[in-house]
Amino acid sequence: MTQIDPVFAAVTAPGTPFELAEVDGLLQFANAAPDLNQMIEQARRHGDKTFLVDFSSNGQERRLTFEQVFAWRDQLVPLLGIGRGDRVAICMRNRAEWMVAYLAVMKAGGVAALLNSRGAPTEIVAMIEDVEPAVVLADTRRAELIRKGGYTGRMLDLTKPFPPEEIARRQSGEIENTGSAQSGDDCAILFTSGTTGRVKGAILSHRSLITGLMGSQLSGIMVMHNMAKAYGMSPEALMANLPQQASLLVYPLFHISGLGSAFLSPLLAGSKVVIMRRWSGEEAVRLIAREKVTNFAAVPTMIWDLVNGAKLLDHDVSCLKNIGSGGQALPINLLDSLREHCPDIVLGVGYGMTETSGAFAQALGEDFMRKRASAGRVLPLASVCIEGPDGRILPAGESGEILVRSAMVMKGYWNRPEETQKAMTADGWLRTGDVGYIDEEGYVFIVDRTKDMVISGGENIYCAEVERVLSEFEGVTECAAFGIPDERLGELLVAVVGGDVHNADRIIDWVAERLARYKAPGHVIVSDGPLPRNHVGKIDKMALRAAWPQLAAAKMKSGDKIHGYA
CATH class of the missing domain: 3.40.50.980 (Rossmann fold)
Structure with a gap:
């Protein structure tokens, strides 16, 4: 999606609701409300x-x-x-x-x-x-x-x-x-964990949230124009004949995905929102069939549950027209299974974060299916570049830290000037903490994270926060939390601890009582010796991650219990 796209040019032309203008060096919607x-x-x-x-x-x-x-x-x-x-x-x-x-x-x-x-x-x-x-x-x-x-x-x-x-x-x-x-006034503060182990509040202005919402609306309008063209009718006639859209709300509303795409966007569009009290793949299938849900956005874990629920209950979920995800790549076999149940479904993916008021890269339908390994294509309201370790901006295809600059970007972290300075450059570029590259067509591919973070079931879990609590457990002298691959959750947080630990089966509950339960390790192993360290004396998590299968097998063979929730 670029400015040479004729549909994009038409819907953002002067005098339209989505007219674009450069303000303070940033591309913005000229006719956006300030509040x-x-x-x-x-x-x-x-x-x-x-x-x-x-x-x-x-x-x-x-x-x-x-x-x-x-x-x-x-x-x-x-x-x-x-x-x-x-x-x-x-x-x-x-x-x-x-x-x-x-x-x-x-x-x-x-x-x-x-x-x-x-x-x-x-x-x-x-x-x-x-x-x-x-x-x-x-x-x-x-x-x-x-x-x-x-x-x-x-x-x-x-x-x-x-x-x-x-x-x-x-x-x-x-x-x-x-x-x-005023457009630059504070509008909302959304909390995100940090690598220091302490939560911090990202300050989103009215302008940043409105830009994110209008960016989503613009994407929807472009899809509508392309659909109308395919059907040989006007966009107005197509919209007039569409039934009310309905979405199933599963993202927490305190997340930017919940606030923006799952709440405010449907509100503005006149869509119905069906709220689930507690996640269940089987119940989701029932609600989708009963309420004629057309749009479902969730993490891959939930989409897997939805597919399995549909198989188990054999409900008609053909009403689903759009399924979207973000934060983790959609497995190929999951995509194939979705197509099997809903052959006419439009699949999509988005890449964003709390600090950017939502997605700044997105791909839908055939645009997504062409490059299913990507996190989306950079949206027009965002500038994205790749920075090497030496600060040099890298060309297409080369991997480095992903930086983004946009009117969607936060003002900074609440009461955290030093954290803000680390996250943002003097000229307004936000460091995402993700390592990736951009191809010649503007698709973003994420290959690693610079932040010590695990994404488990769509939830960001910062290892430093968990390790801070683990270190307070009686007898623990050193500890490391990290993620291992998990078919359902994407990643499962596990931990290895060292020291004189006599009550290891309490460790997981200890973390769950002091942090959110989803942040507690799925499994904990007490090491018989010191944890491996790298050349600068830091615990070598790469070595621990690689050795995890052997550590787990050795514990099971010796008859020791691997403490955790199986």
């Missing part, structure tokens, strides 16, 4: 269409229209008691209340700090204390965890009804007109 709430308000036009299919805390199914969601949001705004620029922390599982909370924060002019609701109490409270919010919005379970973690500040449990008199009192008072945000 995300202004963009959100456009979704009111979808009126009585169903927007959310969800379940309440007591398990009752809920179906909410766009009109009902906006009414709920408007009722919540005066209860927040915030002004423009105030930070508001949101900590809930995926549910309608989470979405209403976010919309209300945007309407009130606040900055939404999205907390990992799967974290341990100490993790969650550390994030809260970092951003010092005016109020925390939670569900009952997360509210209990937050109090358990020691937080004593203001918090609202949105899953409990507010007293009617309080609602009436708040709504009767004068609501301050906070005006509109």
Whole structure:
């Protein structure tokens, strides 16, 4: 997708909603609203269409229209008691209340700090204390965890009804007109783990989030134009005859994939969102068939489960028209199995990160199938280059660190100036920490990571964070966490520890109690001797990873248990 594409040229021409212009040296949408709430308000036009299919805390199914969601949001705004620029922390599982909370924060002019609701109490409270919010919005379970973690500040449990008199009192008072945000103002803070083992909040501006959303809309419009051309009709006629699109929400809403592609994009498009309370391949198949889900975006682990669920239940999932993934390459046999179940499906892949407000490289349909090993083709709103170890920009086909520059890129890390300086160059290039190359057509191929990170089931697990907790376990003198290949998860986090450890079967629970459970190692081996080290004295994880099969086999042969969740 380049500027010489006639469809791209037509839909981004002067005077169109997607007209492009260079501002501050960055390609941007000339007609974009400066405030995300202004963009959100456009979704009111979808009126009585169903927007959310969800379940309440007591398990009752809920179906909410766009009109009902906006009414709920408007009722919540005066209860927040915030002004423009105030930070508001949101900590809930995926549910309608989470979405209403976010919309209300945007309407009130606040900055939404999205907390990992799967974290341990100490993790969650550390994030809260970092951003010092005016109020925390939670569900009952997360509210209990937050109090358990020691937080004593203001918090609202949105899953409990507010007293009617309080609602009436708040709504009767004068609501301050906070005006509109400037495009460069803070909009949201999304937390991402770091190689130091401490979480850090990426600050996304209104401009960066809006650019990411409009970039997705632009891709959709181009697909629509190409489809209309193939059918011999106008794009307007095609869109008028399409049924309402529906997506199955499985990404956590505190992830950029959940916030952008799974929530805000469907909201703006007038699509239905079906929220799963708990992941299950079999239940996903049932929901897809029942709700006529057309779009499904997930990590490869979940797509495998979906395929296996379809085989087991023999449900008709032919309603699925689009399946997308990101973060990990889609295995060839998975692609073949998807085509077997849904021959007309459009497959796609995207490459992005929290710090870039979503995908900055993408490939869909035949564009993707031509180069299935790629992470996508660089999108028009992004500039991507490859930097060698010596700082030299490398030509096409040569591998180095992937750098990106775009209006989508974050402003920096909250209260982390040194981390920001490490991640971003003086002229605005973001260092992704991924090693890869770009071919002559602009496709990005990822070959390694410079960050010590494992992607397991689509979740980023930073080894330094896990090792910090492992090192606090009684008797552990040294430790190493790393990933090994796993057919279902992509990678499985495992650990080797050394020292005088007498209660090794507690190690995994020890990590799970202090971090999110998904960050706990799948297996732990206690080494009989010192861990291998490289020439500079650091633990040699490459050697440990290569030796893992032998280490595991030796433990099993000796009768020692390999501690872990099999």
